[in-house]
Amino acid sequence: MDKEVQQYLDRVHESDFAMLSEVDRICKKHNIQYYLHGGTFLGAVRHQDFIPWDDDVDILFLREDYERFLDVYEKEADKRFKLLRFERYPQFFDFITKIADYDLTYEETSFGAEDYYEHRYSHPTLDLFVFDKEADNHKWQLIRMKLLYALAMGHRPYVDYSKFKGVMKVVSFLLTTVGKCIPFKVIAYKYIKLQTLGGLAKRAPEGAEGAGDETTLFISNEQPDPRYWGLDFDADHLIYGPDTAKIRGKEFPIPKNHDKWLKKTYKDYMSLPPEDKRVPMHVNVIKKNEDRSL
Known part of the structure; x- marks a missing residue:
């Protein structure tokens, strides 16, 4: 990675750290449990920092804590960190609520639009x-x-149908075309209802380990991506209280059985990907590669 790109990513990581620290402050104040997730989790364990080429932050809540976080965040947070609840907007990006740092704006993103x-x-x-x-x-x-994800794709500026083959190309075209006729907010609330079809995922009582009486959990707002989509996580993957790992010298919570978790999702997670895969996923600072890896 050349010096100019690394300097830009260093500025992005400053922003990432500021957002994560603000979330951590609010969660500690209100006794809300969260964990580092995805590339942020992997970076904290493997690099004791952000992954050098990663450009966003991922965290994970049980549903009960997620709802409590949404209730307090906008009253508590620095106004520079804006909450973007996907169900509030008429366009579809994904089914993930995000926090955006409006103090830094990318010149160009990898998705355009x-x-x-x-x-x-x-x-x-x-x-x-x-x-x-x-x-x-x-x-x-x-x-x-x-199916709801496919309908929601109709509310993106464009869909790359070349990613689909055979009958799936026809099916995806039909579903996105139908989806355009349905207001996105209708699709979004139907999706939320499906997420919680199994009931509310709660924390265990104070002093007990595990995730309440849940035996099988799933990450319900992932994109249909083979890494996480459909993966089951039993209570053994999510034990309270959490361990911690460092990012920029500060401790953040990670699942206690983090080795089991990371092996489940990344296999040989301590090995680095090939050099040509070490690219940012969102900000377009270098030529993108379709098969990105962490």
Whole structure:
């Protein structure tokens, strides 16, 4: 990675650290449990910092804590860090609520269409992922969520149908076309209802380990991505209280069984990807590679 790109990413990481520290402050004040997630979790364990080429922050809540966080965040947070609740907007980016640092604006993002989203996502972002209980018929729950995702794609500025093959290309075209006719907010609230079909995922009582009476959880607002989509996490993956890992010398919470978790999602997680895969995912500072890795 050349010096200019690294300097730019250093500025992004300053922003990422400021957002994460503000979230951590609010969560501690209100006794809200969260964990580092995704590349942020991996970076804290493998690099004791952000992954050098990663450009956003990922954290994870149980549903109960997520709802409590949304209730207090906008009253408590520095106004520079704006909460972007996906269900509030008429356009579809994904089903992930984000926090954006409006003190830093990207010149260009990897997905384009900044004007379509009114530049909401042209900033460093912190993504809020949610653990929900699986419904009794979880496979059918996931199928319905995928269908809603396809309908929601109709509310993006464009869809790259070349990613689909054969009959799936036709199906995706039909679903996105139908989705354009349905207001996105209708789709969004149906998606939220499906996320919570299995009931509210709660914390265990004070002093007990685990995630309440939940035995099987899933990350309900992931994109249909093979890394996390459909993965089951039993209570053994999520034990309270958490361990911690450092980012820039500050301790942040991670799942206690982090080795088991990271092996489940990244396999040999301590090994670095090939050098040509070490690229930012969102900010367009170098030529992008379709197959990005952490």
